[in-house]
Amino acid sequence: MRLPFLPVCLFLLLFLLSPDARAQGSFTVSGYVRVSGSNEALIGATVSVPELRIGATSDERGFYTLQLPDGSHTLQVTYIGYEPTTRPILVDGQNHTVNLLVAPASSKLREVIVEANSLRQKLNNNLMSVETLTTQEAKLLPAIFGEVDLIKTLQLKPGVQSGGEGSSGLYVRGGGPDQNLVLLDDAVVYNASHLFGFFSVFNPDAVESVELYKGGFPAQFGGRLSSVVDVKLNNGNNERIRASGGLGLIASRLTVDGPLIKDKASFIVSGRRTYFDIFTRQINRIQEGKEDFSPIPDYYFYDLNGKVNYKLGEKDELFLSGYFGRDFFGFNDEDFQFRFDWGNKVGALRWQHRFNPRFQVNTTFTGSSYQYNINNKIDVFSFNLSSDIRDLGLKTDFNLVLDKGHTLAFGAMATRHAFTIGRLNFDSDDNRLAFKAGSDYDATEAAVYVSDDFQINSRFSLNYGLRLSAFGSGGKTYTALEPRASGKYNLTVNTALKGSYASMMQYIHLVANSGASLPTDIWYPSNDYVKPQRSQQVAAGISHLFADGRYMVTNELYYKWMHRQIDFRDGANLFVNDKLEEEFLFGKGESYGNEVYLEKIKGRTTGWIGYTLSWTYRQFDGINEGRRFPTRYDRRHDLSVVLLHKLSKRIHLTGAFVYSSGNAYSLPVARFAFQDVEGKNATVVPVYNDRNSFRLDAFHRLDLGLVLKLNSKFGESDLMFNAYNTYNRRNPYFVYFEQVKDKESDETLGFRAKQVSLFPVIPSVTYNFKF
Amino acid sequence: MKIKHTLYTLIPLLLLLLACDMEQEVEINLPPHQSQLVVECYLEPGKPLRAVVLESVSYFSNPQLPIVPDAEVFLTHKGRTVKLAFSPFQDRVSGKYFTHRNNKPLDLKAGDVVTIEVKDKKDRRVTGSTTILKRVPIEAVEWKFNEKGKAYLLTSFQDDPDAENYYRYMTHRDSLSRGTSRDFVSSDQLTNGKRISYGSAYDFEKGDTLIVSLYHIEKDYYNFLNSISDAKNANGNPFAQPSRIVSSVQGGIGIFTNLAYERKTVIIQ
Numbered sequence A: 001m002r003l004p005f006l007p008v009c010l011f012l013l014l015f016l017l018s019p020d021a022r023a024q025g026s027f028t029v030s031g032y033v034r035v036s037g038s039n040e041a042l043i044g045a046t047v048s049v050p051e052l053r054i055g056a057t058s059d060e061r062g063f064y065t066l067q068l069p070d071g072s073h074t075l076q077v078t079y080i081g082y083e084p085t086t087r088p089i090l091v092d093g094q095n096h097t098v099n100l101l102v103a104p105a106s107s108k109l110r111e112v113i114v115e116a117n118s119l120r121q122k123l124n125n126n127l128m129s130v131e132t133l134t135t136q137e138a139k140l141l142p143a144i145f146g147e148v149d150l151i152k153t154l155q156l157k158p159g160v161q162s163g164g165e166g167s168s169g170l171y172v173r174g175g176g177p178d179q180n181l182v183l184l185d186d187a188v189v190y191n192a193s194h195l196f197g198f199f200s201v202f203n204p205d206a207v208e209s210v211e212l213y214k215g216g217f218p219a220q221f222g223g224r225l226s227s228v229v230d231v232k233l234n235n236g237n238n239e240r241i242r243a244s245g246g247l248g249l250i251a252s253r254l255t256v257d258g259p260l261i262k263d264k265a266s267f268i269v270s271g272r273r274t275y276f277d278i279f280t281r282q283i284n285r286i287q288e289g290k291e292d293f294s295p296i297p298d299y300y301f302y303d304l305n306g307k308v309n310y311k312l313g314e315k316d317e318l319f320l321s322g323y324f325g326r327d328f329f330g331f332n333d334e335d336f337q338f339r340f341d342w343g344n345k346v347g348a349l350r351w352q353h354r355f356n357p358r359f360q361v362n363t364t365f366t367g368s369s370y371q372y373n374i375n376n377k378i379d380v381f382s383f384n385l386s387s388d389i390r391d392l393g394l395k396t397d398f399n400l401v402l403d404k405g406h407t408l409a410f411g412a413m414a415t416r417h418a419f420t421i422g423r424l425n426f427d428s429d430d431n432r433l434a435f436k437a438g439s440d441y442d443a444t445e446a447a448v449y450v451s452d453d454f455q456i457n458s459r460f461s462l463n464y465g466l467r468l469s470a471f472g473s474g475g476k477t478y479t480a481l482e483p484r485a486s487g488k489y490n491l492t493v494n495t496a497l498k499g500s501y502a503s504m505m506q507y508i509h510l511v512a513n514s515g516a517s518l519p520t521d522i523w524y525p526s527n528d529y530v531k532p533q534r535s536q537q538v539a540a541g542i543s544h545l546f547a548d549g550r551y552m553v554t555n556e557l558y559y560k561w562m563h564r565q566i567d568f569r570d571g572a573n574l575f576v577n578d579k580l581e582e583e584f585l586f587g588k589g590e591s592y593g594n595e596v597y598l599e600k601i602k603g604r605t606t607g608w609i610g611y612t613l614s615w616t617y618r619q620f621d622g623i624n625e626g627r628r629f630p631t632r633y634d635r636r637h638d639l640s641v642v643l644l645h646k647l648s649k650r651i652h653l654t655g656a657f658v659y660s661s662g663n664a665y666s667l668p669v670a671r672f673a674f675q676d677v678e679g680k681n682a683t684v685v686p687v688y689n690d691r692n693s694f695r696l697d698a699f700h701r702l703d704l705g706l707v708l709k710l711n712s713k714f715g716e717s718d719l720m721f722n723a724y725n726t727y728n729r730r731n732p733y734f735v736y737f738e739q740v741k742d743k744e745s746d747e748t749l750g751f752r753a754k755q756v757s758l759f760p761v762i763p764s765v766t767y768n769f770k771f
Numbered sequence B: 001m002k003i004k005h006t007l008y009t010l011i012p013l014l015l016l017l018l019a020c021d022m023e024q025e026v027e028i029n030l031p032p033h034q035s036q037l038v039v040e041c042y043l044e045p046g047k048p049l050r051a052v053v054l055e056s057v058s059y060f061s062n063p064q065l066p067i068v069p070d071a072e073v074f075l076t077h078k079g080r081t082v083k084l085a086f087s088p089f090q091d092r093v094s095g096k097y098f099t100h101r102n103n104k105p106l107d108l109k110a111g112d113v114v115t116i117e118v119k120d121k122k123d124r125r126v127t128g129s130t131t132i133l134k135r136v137p138i139e140a141v142e143w144k145f146n147e148k149g150k151a152y153l154l155t156s157f158q159d160d161p162d163a164e165n166y167y168r169y170m171t172h173r174d175s176l177s178r179g180t181s182r183d184f185v186s187s188d189q190l191t192n193g194k195r196i197s198y199g200s201a202y203d204f205e206k207g208d209t210l211i212v213s214l215y216h217i218e219k220d221y222y223n224f225l226n227s228i229s230d231a232k233n234a235n236g237n238p239f240a241q242p243s244r245i246v247s248s249v250q251g252g253i254g255i256f257t258n259l260a261y262e263r264k265t266v267i268i269q
Helices: A005-016 A119-124 A135-140 A150-154 A276-287 B002-018 B219-234
Strands: A026-035 A046-049 A054-057 A063-069 A071-078 A085-091 A100-102 A130-134 A160-162 A170-172 A180-184 A207-213 A227-233 A242-247 A251-261 A265-274 A298-311 A316-332 A336-356 A359-378 A381-401 A406-428 A435-455 A460-473 A476-492 A495-506 A508-511 A522-525 A533-546 A551-568 A584-600 A605-620 A637-646 A651-660 A668-674 A683-688 A699-710 A716-724 A734-741 A748-756 A762-770 B023-026 B037-043 B049-055 B072-077 B080-090 B097-102 B113-119 B125-131 B138-145 B151-158 B166-173 B180-187 B195-199 B209-217 B253-258 B260-267
Touching: A026 A085, A046 A063, A046 A119, A054 A063, A054 A119, A063 A071, A063 A085, A071 A100, A085 A100, A119 A533, A119 A551, A130 A135, A130 A150, A135 A150, A135 A207, A150 A207, A150 A227, A170 A227, A251 A298, A276 A298, A381 A522, A406 A522, A435 A522, A551 A605, A668 B037, A668 B049, A683 B219, B037 B072, B037 B113, B037 B125, B049 B072, B049 B080, B049 B113, B125 B253, B138 B209, B138 B260, B151 B166, B151 B209, B166 B219, B180 B219, B209 B219, B219 B253
Parallel strands: A026 A100, A180 A227, B037 B253
Antiparallel strands: A026 A063, A046 A054, A046 A071, A071 A085, A130 A207, A160 A170, A207 A227, A242 A251, A242 A762, A251 A265, A265 A298, A298 A316, A316 A336, A336 A359, A359 A381, A381 A406, A406 A435, A435 A460, A460 A476, A476 A495, A495 A533, A508 A522, A533 A551, A551 A584, A584 A605, A605 A637, A637 A651, A651 A699, A668 A683, A699 A716, A716 A762, A734 A748, A748 B023, B037 B049, B049 B097, B072 B080, B072 B113, B080 B097, B113 B125, B138 B151, B151 B195, B166 B180, B166 B209, B209 B260
């Protein structure tokens, strides 16, 4: 492998460059941001010195670090639901430790005071194409069945498309749902959805915040082409045991957190479960024995999240996080038993060590698995199909604050993957019908990276880095160098220009032929035949603060090239096939567009408007006769308007309106009569031509919500009323063609097109409590 | 308890909403379609030669059968070409319609190659070939009753380990004209060289007459039947990818193959 000469030279040159005089006399100011009263660490709080346009975000421990010049300054802390806090400090030629306490906002409805990650901090961030979401934000927005979903809230951000009505799949800047690296406390989550993609696996009560990187990826991230979804779990309360939860239309949840050892260890445990099955079983029991009644299949899902953090000393802390979730779908009658279950198991143990306030290391051991099982028994025949992926990983990440405006991040990771693909057992009671299929693969993925966050002067800063990744499976090894860079130039105090470049590799691939996220989608390693996917993305943008910093408008242009994209030949057998690699097709893709984002995060009315104009295509020799075609989720226009209004101390109104161009869709253009051999009836066969050459009608929907805080003796509680699809729009889910037949003679009279919609208006109410 | 009652009240409301008619007829403007010849021709040793030549039509066009009167069909076997005359008729036994026929069978042996050529006055030309396959004997048709008096059927045969084989299996109850109770295609990818058994559910009762057919089919026919099935399933399944028809002929749509099958009739006792 040859190292790209130019990026390497650029990296070294920039690192050796001397910054201007202002940065040379800087000293470290660091400390913890905690909540007064509970002493709970605040993750993601913004600590800044506004007059210097310098800021930092507190990490998982609530720890922050700033580089400040000599002199008197004012530190400012902002965070959702907490009073903005300021603290004067004198930097007098030495490093300082300053711990900051912030108080919860006085209003009962404190969650709606959206101040985290202030717009100025966002403006001055070197990185671009990053969306941050806190649970408090997501919890206020109206949601289908009242089930708050962080991933679906991310779909309201520009550049992010949903897979379809109700789907929790993410399609980021033209990437597929398999091209998102979903991390839960640094461990990979392979299938982040419940109920065939309608809900994400993240319980909002257990999650602190989510960051979505759409481009300009920092060098520590790799392994997927299109996005990084970095989910951080709550650390738990340090002062007292608390409980919170909610009763919803389809699910309930309960969270307990508190100290294990005062000021040393805390925990959080959170669980939720749906209860469709309780009602459907009742209906089945009542209807049992009735003629023409088909029992309703059983379905439920549950998930459990837990996290413990333990302070070993002043410089060391351990974090143990875990997730376990499962979906069950089953159907039973006398002769037919069907059971389908799937889910993720995720664990992460992280050791954080601070050598000094300027140098720290995080070492994380992770384990992750995703598995599905289908068990089917028909009379004497049994059928079992399962697939899984199992990971064990170790990574270490160093962060070193240097003089001269440099902050270095460097580290290494290694993951051992084990794949079981299409494990089939077919048998009969007398063993006369028995056969097996399936394949097992192992793979090792590793990477080292280094990056430098370089404040060149008060206007110009850069974040640039290199990632060297490697992957081996079946005797074949791939290596690649992935250069990354993003920069910011402040035209004025309120206006910043930003640009970024990122090269990404993806070594494992999702075997899915549906275009939707299904539990039966399986992961497959790169090998001799299947080469890794690669993407390159450039983006340029401008951000402008106005109206005293209450509003920020951002415009970003991007272009993404995707190489060695994967699809499957028509009629591919993806389930029971020991030669799966023969079903792959390889091609290329591109996506480009413009995203406009207007946001307001202070005042009684907050929210955002996001608009994306984009194009996304794929091209494969074996599909569409080699011609380029739009992907299903290629939507020319995509608009989201999200508003939160504080009507009074007890009542908040929320609304979300979405509009998007119709999905690209394939429909048959012609038909022919197929007579077949003796013993078969003639049928009509559809003829498909160009892939995705039709457009469904545009999708639009208005969701409204009302949050009513209740007076409660035991703590806090509220009722959330939601109306999903308020004006009952029949949005297209899919279209099909059918024969129109004479009921008496069964003669075909003609053909017509039918459009199927999924959800009408859905009202819901959720009761939330906390004590 | 109040919350519980509220939830129980809301559930029927929710089910009512979900029961709303979520389908509606829509108008779709299809692009102009250039018709292609559609050919179906199955050869059987010792049987008269039959073919159906139709054409594909735009999806919403008139449902009448689009026959092509000027189409000519030629079969070539061992250097001799025979023409199938345009003479539409319905076979009284099978109920099948044919557009072209020649009542003189070809002397077909396993391994023989036969080619087809279909052309019409619009200069459309379809060609294809088939290699005559050996029949695969059905070794056993067995059944087994459960305690409720229902029986399942087991059909067994031996797969040839030296060849890549494809099969089509059908069962009919009482008569071939009443539609199949079971019909699928399979390859020997997972069962090469083994004794293969195809089963059924407990679908049958004492006295049932069952017709079991085991076709030994060409790979092209296997692919064609799968693509037909995929294309039908894609219409109405939002998760399916659209599938093009994988024809065994060139220049049009369709299948030209031979039928090498064993058929047994059993009465469940």
